[in-house]
Amino acid sequence: MTDPERLKREAAARALALVSDGMAVGLGTGSTAKHFVALLGERVRAGLRIVGVPTSEETRMQAEGEGIPLATLDEQPVLDLTVDGADELDDRLRLIKGGGGALLREKIVAAASRRMIVIADGSKRVACLGRFPLPVEVNPFGLEATRRAVSAVLARRNCPDDLRLRSAANGTPFVTDGGHLILDAHLSRIDDPEALAADLVAVPGVVEHGLFLGLATGAILATSEGLVELG
Ligand code: 5RP
Numbered sequence: 001m002t003d004p005e006r007l008k009r010e011a012a013a014r015a016l017a018l019v020s021d022g023m024a025v026g027l028g029t030g031s032t033a034k035h036f037v038a039l040l041g042e043r044v045r046a047g048l049r050i051v052g053v054p055t056s057e058e059t060r061m062q063a064e065g066e067g068i069p070l071a072t073l074d075e076q077p078v079l080d081l082t083v084d085g086a087d088e089l090d091d092r093l094r095l096i097k098g099g100g101g102a103l104l105r106e107k108i109v110a111a112a113s114r115r116m117i118v119i120a121d122g123s124k125r126v127a128c129l130g131r132f133p134l135p136v137e138v139n140p141f142g143l144e145a146t147r148r149a150v151s152a153v154l155a156r157r158n159c160p161d162d163l164r165l166r167s168a169a170n171g172t173p174f175v176t177d178g179g180h181l182i183l184d185a186h187l188s189r190i191d192d193p194e195a196l197a198a199d200l201v202a203v204p205g206v207v208e209h210g211l212f213l214g215l216a217t218g219a220i221l222a223t224s225e226g227l228v229e230l231g
Contacts (some may be wrong), residue, residue, distance in 0.1 A: 004121055005035075007222035008085075011119040012036035014220045014227055015083045018117060021049050024076045026109040027063055028084025029056040029102035032119050036083050041066025051076060055084065055109045056102035057177050073112060082113040086120050087132040087210070089219055093118070093231055094193055098135030098210035101166070101176050107208055110215040118216050122223035130190035135166070135210040136183045136200060137176060146205030150183060153199040162186040180207050 001009065012035035019025055019040065027037055037052075037059060044050065045067055052068045053076055054060040063070055073079075084106055088096040095118065097103050110116045138146045143165075151161045166174040166182040173181050190196055190211075197211040218231030 007121040007224070008032040008119070009035040009039075010227065011121065011220045011222040012039055015117050015119050016040060016043065018081060019043070019048070019050060023050045023080040024071070024078070025050050025052050026079045026082025026084070026113050026116070027052045027054045027059050028082065029059050029106060030085040030100045032085035032121070033059065033083065034062060036119060037062050037066060037068070041068055044068050053079060053109055055106040056100070058102075073109060077112060079109065079113040080115070082110050082116045083119055084110065084116065086118045086124055086212070088124055088126050088129050089118055089120065089216070090126055090129055091230065093216040093219060094129060095212035095216055096129055096132050096134055096210050097212050098137070098182070099132065101135070101174055101182060103135055103210045104137050104176060104178050104180070104208045107212060107215070110212060115217045116215050118219040120219065120221055122221045122228065125221055128189045128191070129193055129211075130187045133164075133184035133186045134190065136185055137178075137180045137207045137209070138183055139205050139207055140179070140181050142205050143181060146203060147183060149203045150185070150200065150206065153196070153203060154185060154187070157192070157196050157199065159185070159187045159190070159196070178207070
């Protein structure tokens with residue numbers, strides 16, 4: 001296993017200690033969450049009784065393969081714990097998520113959870129959010145009008161107007177599990193995440209954005225010097 005993968009697995013293993021019998025657990029998306037789902041699968045096969053709610057079709061397929069009992073969020077509308085990765089986090093546990101395109105379901109699941117624990121390698125910790133492009137999930141209807149409205153928000157917030165429609169590996173537009181598109185905003189830094197978030201959700205074609213504010217309750221960061229826990 002490469003060093004970054006080993007660190008991700010260490011963070012996932014620490015988060016696994018927070019899971020106990022009877023819990024409803026939100027299952028995140030991405031390469032770090034994938035380690036958590038694999039380790040959780042081992043525990044389930046050894047007798048742990050939990051129900052998982054996946055945040056993407058990709059995670060649902062992995063969890064099914066691991067033999068983890070699953071429910072929908074409608075069947076299990078309040079979750080004890082969600083464990084998910086992040087593209088960036090600051091010391092106030094504000095996050096950028098959505099690099100894997102699952103931000104909408106990830107945010108709905110996080111908001112339905114009593115605790116949301118971020119697992120990541122230490123490189124994801126930043127002093128100021130924004131180096132990672134901010135995903136903005138939009139309805140395909142009226143894409144150009146929505147793109148202009150998002151550009152206007154960025155101009156008002158003194159951010160660079162660099163919005164790029166995300167592509168899939170085959171060069172066609174990336175389509176989310178919900179059938180939406182993603183505009184990635186290359187901003188370099190976000191000085192006021194709360195203000196930007198409020199402006200973005202006010203744009204009618206915007207379905208969700210990747211700023212997760214006030215949702216994470218803790219973070220487990222694996223570094224080469226050991227585990228760092230926030231929150
Ligand atoms: C997916 C996400 C992921 O949690 C985020 O992209 C981090 O992924 P990884 O663990 O692969 O770095 O938000 O939408």
